[in-house]
Amino acid sequence: MSDAERPWLGLYRDGQPHAFEPEYDNLLEMFAASVARAPDQDAIRYFDGRISVARLDTASDALAVALRAHGFAPGDRLVLFSQNDPAFVVGMLAAWKAGGIAVSANPMYKDRELGHLLRDSGASAVLCLDELYPVVSRVAADGVTVITFSGLDWQTRNDARVFPSPHRLRVPEALDLLELLAEYDGRRPPPVSAAPGDPAFLVYTSGTTGDPKGAVLTHRNFVFNARSYREWMQLGPADTILGLAPLFHITGLVGHGVLALLLPAPLVLAHRFEPSVMVDAVREHRPVFTVGAITAYAAMAGVPGAGPEDFRSLTKIWSGGAPIAPAVGEQLGEKLGGYIHNAYGLTETSSITHLVPPGRRAPVDPASGALSIGVPIASVHSRIVDEDGVELPPGEVGEVLISGPQVAAGYWRRPDASEAAFPGGELHTGDVGFRDAEGWFYLVDRKKDMIIASGYKVWPREVEDVLYSHPAVREAAVVGVPDAYRGETVHAFVSLQPGAVVTADELIAFCRDRMAAYKYPRAVFFVDELPKTASGKILRRELRKG
CATH class of the missing domain: 3.40.50.12780 (ANL, N-terminal domain)
Incomplete structure (x- = not known):
């Protein structure tokens, strides 16, 4: 990203964010x-x-x-x-x-x-x-x-x-x-x-x-x-x-x-x-x-x-x-x-x-x-x-x-x-x-939320982003659950937009068409509301409890 592309350039010196001088003790x-x-x-x-x-x-x-x-x-x-x-x-x-x-x-x-x-x-x-x-x-x-x-x-x-x-x-x-x-x-x-x-x-x-x-x-x-x-x-x-x-x-x-x-x-x-x-x-x-x-x-x-x-x-x-x-x-x-x-x-x-x-x-x-x-x-x-x-x-x-x-x-x-x-x-x-070559940062997920399915790493965020792109989905959360064969398998919990109708099989197929075979959810469960903290974060740990 060039300096010419930075509308916030006043906050930068030599292309890097500079330190503020102390204003109050x-x-x-x-x-x-x-x-x-x-x-x-x-x-x-x-x-x-x-x-x-x-x-x-x-x-x-x-x-x-x-x-x-x-x-x-x-x-x-x-x-x-x-x-x-x-x-x-x-x-x-x-x-x-x-x-x-x-x-x-x-x-x-x-x-x-x-x-x-x-x-x-x-x-x-x-x-x-x-x-x-x-x-x-x-x-x-x-x-x-x-x-x-x-x-x-x-x-x-x-x-x-x-x-x-x-x-x-x-x-x-x-x-x-x-x-x-x-x-x-x-x-x-x-x-x-x-x-x-x-x-x-x-x-x-x-x-x-x-x-x-x-x-x-x-x-x-x-x-x-x-x-x-x-x-x-x-x-x-x-x-x-x-x-x-x-x-x-x-x-x-x-x-x-x-x-x-x-x-x-x-x-x-x-x-x-x-x-x-x-x-x-x-x-x-x-x-x-x-x-x-x-x-x-x-x-x-x-x-x-x-x-x-x-x-x-x-x-x-x-x-x-x-x-x-x-x-x-x-x-x-x-x-x-x-x-x-x-x-x-x-x-x-x-x-x-x-x-x-x-x-x-x-x-x-x-x-x-x-x-x-x-x-x-x-x-x-x-x-x-x-x-x-x-x-x-x-x-x-x-x-x-x-x-x-x-x-x-x-x-x-x-x-x-x-x-x-x-x-x-x-x-x-x-x-x-x-981070990319231009200095933008991206989050994949929390370390503790990573799913290991058949030896492959699956980040819940990636699966959730695909689910969110479906017009019927209002909220989505993905967790790993124990699986005797795969080690862990991917389960998704979804709430729907008002009036929307979609089946679990349709959402699974939607994800399967858009990601690698080890990533897509093997089960989708519908809920009225996903559990959240008071600040609005979805509580995946509550979903893991079943």
Whole structure:
């Protein structure tokens, strides 16, 4: 790719992405600059509610003072057990202002999962959605401060599609967030210092190979990657952000929450993802930018009555969390009226490391049919290595390794796991892919998802991409199952487009005509919905359980 072909050339020097100069030492300095620059700007839009940058500052000050008054000390951990509510943003700022570390918790967690996170992080306080309090009450240790809030706070619309009850709960056994904000309003916490390498957040991995581990993400990680979003996606204060991804997930946390604090730009929140509610939010608030799972875009595009005109404000949209099948990207682009750019990153890289730049379409690899995840962003060094750690030339498939200023400091209190995953500070992603001669990167699959059928490697992504090209298929997932003769055999799980009719034999024949004999699925099973994480990733491991 020549320099003349790079519309994002300002981010390059000598044909390579250059390192950004440090802009802020920590997140508190970053947010203070935004408060000084645009205090009256909307920081959060939540249904019919508005919270200005200045009000977000004073509210987080008050909560920080309240935390300190109830025993929270510098270095302590505050768990945010929340949907996409304003309290999440208030809470993470308050944790930093109190000198502590924020910890995000999936609101779908049950007792076992939340109990592990509380014990592993050693949290001394929890900011909790009121309806989730029963889970906290059963697993929190004595002495843990619990503060509750309601999804109804900061707005009056109380949309029944996301709020089953129109009444705010009051939990007598816990402190109440709104009461604390009123009690400590106008007070400022004592100054704290945060070095660039100090932990800002613990974000727990999905735990596919054991209990989830807390990735230690620093102030430097977040400040750097928020700036990466701003520069590479060409965003400014006028670019309202749609909170499509969950804030507890790394994509929503950095690509929505921290980014909005940096710009500052309004962040549109809607409690939780409900497709018709999100479409209404787009119609009302006219956001410009978002990043989310491709499954979320598909759900919004499928809302009855929604069309390209409804989405015309969304001119800067990216998909993260899972690679896009080329056919799906084209179909959704037509429904949404714009191109969905690919982006790639992990919890351990504080969100993005590769993306398809604005104004460019991702190339499709002619051999595999894979859609590129993009090019490395500034300061990222990404390479492909074989099983012996030897770097591979363009076109050769191996593991993706990443180093740079957005890579986590390691896993919380897991030195052995940290050394295994980050030898020499370079993250071994577990993702398998390749780069082409022009510098575009492509993912093949996860190492652990590879299927060995009759001695041949089968990557589920390739089979899924073929299935997605069939007009009847809405979603597809492919897994390997034990087979006495072949070692493993390929099974596919498929959900269909509304009104579509197709048989398993027809889909098997469709795949057989388009790929090698060892790759096509030997069985196809139809399901109404494929199991997914809260961030929209399809859970192949659930399908393997049968």
